[in-house]
Amino acid sequence: MIVRIMGEGQVRLADSHLTELNKLDDVLLAEMELGDGPGFRRTLHLLLDRVRDLGEPLPDEALDPSDLILPSPEATLEEVREMLGDDGLIPG
DSSP: OEEEETTTEEEEOOGGGHHHHHHHHHHHHHHHHHTOHHHHHHHHHHHHHHHHHHSEEOOTTOOOOOSEEEOOTTOOHHHHHHHHTTSOSSOO
16 A cells, blocks of 8 residues: 655555554544644654554655555644544544
8 A cells, every 4th residue: 555644755555554553543533533732743643653664665756646645744633634524544
């Protein structure tokens, strides 16, 4: 699967990592619902760090379609709320 982090680029990520990433996504959604800005920021960074750690970066010139698009590390809770609705970042 190809994952794009907005403002950074794309990584190739094995489907076997989705369970771990879904758990972080669930925590992120709960923090969004509670309006927990610091928790949201911490979990978003943890999720993005795991994607970077587990994934293999694609060259900048790669034009592969992305299966998932994740917000940039600077995204606010409100921006991510608008981006997602109630669906979460990682499809379950």
